[in-house]
Amino acid sequence: RKEVEQDPGPFNVPEGATVAFNCTYSNSASQSFFWYRQDCRKEPKLLMSVYSSGNEDGRFTAQLNRASQYISLLIRDSKLSDSATYLCVAPWDWGKLQFGAGTQVVVTP
Amino acid sequence: SAVISQKPSRDICQRGTSLTIQCQVDSQVTMMFWYRQQPGQSLTLIATANQGSEATYESGFVIDKFPISRPNLTFSTLTVSNMSPEDSSIYLCSVPGRSISYNEQFFGPGTRLTVL
Numbered sequence: 001r002k003e004v005e006q007d008p009g010p011f012n013v014p015e016g017a018t019v020a021f022n023c024t025y026s027n028s029a030s031q032s033f034f035w036y037r038q039d040c041r042k043e044p045k046l047l048m049s050v051y052s053s054g055n056e057d058g059r060f061t062a063q064l065n066r067a068s069q070y071i072s073l074l075i076r077d078s079k080l081s082d083s084a085t086y087l088c089v090a091p092w093d094w095g096k097l098q099f100g101a102g103t104q105v106v107v108t109p
Numbered sequence: 110s111a112v113i114s115q116k117p118s119r120d121i122c123q124r125g126t127s128l129t130i131q132c133q134v135d136s137q138v139t140m141m142f143w144y145r146q147q148p149g150q151s152l153t154l155i156a157t158a159n160q161g162s163e164a165t166y167e168s169g170f171v172i173d174k175f176p177i178s179r180p181n182l183t184f185s186t187l188t189v190s191n192m193s194p195e196d197s198s199i200y201l202c203s204v205p206g207r208s209i210s211y212n213e214q215f216f217g218p219g220t221r222l223t224v225l
Contacts, residue, residue, distance in 0.1 A: 032212055043201055043216040044152065046110075087151060091212040095140055095205060096167075099151040 004090050006100035013078045013107050020074040021103045023088030033071045034089040035062055038102065044087055048073070078107045111136050111204050113217035121223045122192055129188045130220045132202035137182035139205075142214065143175070146199040155200075158185045192224045 006023045013019040025033070032051050036044040048055050050071055054063040061074045075082055088100040112135040122128050132141060141158040156166045156177055164177035178186045189196050199219045206213040 034213065041221075043219050046206075046213060046215065049213055095142065095157065095212065095214075096154055097142075097152075097212065097214060099153075101151045 004088055004098050004100040006086075006088050006103045008101060008103060010104040010106050013075075013082075013105060015078055015080060015107055015109055017078050018074065018076050019078060019105060020072055021086070021105075022070045022072045023100050023103075024068075024070045025088075025090040025098075026069065027090060027092055027098075028066075028069060030090045030092070032091060033062075033064060034097075035060075035071075035073050036087040036089055036099075038085045038087055040085075044099075047086070075105070078105075080107050080109065083107045110206055110215040111138065113202065113204060113215060115200075115202060115217040115220050117220055118218065119221040119223075121225065124193050124224055126192055127188055127190045128192065128222060129186050130200050130202075130222075132185045132187070132217055134183045134204050139182070141179065141185045142203045143177065143185070143187045144201045144203060144216075146201065146219070148197065152201065155187070158187075158202075189222065192222075194224045197222055197224045 035047040037047045038044040048062045050062045050064045059076045063072045085102040085104045087102045089097050092098045114133045116131045143155040144152040146152045155170045156164045158164045158177050158179040160179045176188045201216050201219045203214040203216045
């Protein structure tokens with residue numbers, strides 16, 4: 001099984017600022033990737049899917065760099081409610097997800 | 110996304126005992142997955158629960174320790190057998206979304222298990 005690696009953080013971000021962080025993967029055969037958000041003591045929730053070069057959803061932008069095998073997540077105009085752990089996910093087989101350890105983001109007033 | 114419930118939401122158990130966790134989905138799904146999240150760590154896939162056949166276990170997980178049932182397309186159970194403190198984790202079930210990729214998955218709320 002291939003690994004998915006993330007900077008654990010925490011990334012301390014002033015409210016309204018932009019934060020970005022990366023995730024590297026080692027399975028070059030992976031075709032799709034996902035960002036999940038996990039709040040403390042809660043289940044992970046799907047935030048974004050990345051199938052091609054990138055995806056944008058409101059204040060969130062995910063980009064995929066296949067040559068360098070990394071995925072990035074950018075959050076613009078950070079809100080206090082964005083404070084969470086963001087999990088990078090790369091499927092390693094049909095229906096089977098390899099999770100990164102997560103990047104903690106703390107948005108401060 | 111599907112609505113997924115798990116029972117119990119949490120439990121505290123003595124070592125050597127067993128706990129069965131239930132996962133109920135509000136729609137029929139072919140595959141269900143069971144994950145474990147140990148304290149401070151990310152999620153690890155335990156097994157894939159297939160309706161009508163034996164579960165498929167990942168490396169490091171065995172049926173004797175984590176027997177799984179899948180009696181129909183909306184329900185599955187995971188049993189944690191002969192528990193030890195190392196089994197203290199959050200156990201989550203997941204199901205694929207409606208995407209054809211089966212890789213967009215949605216998780217139940219989890220069962221927080223503490224073994225003393």
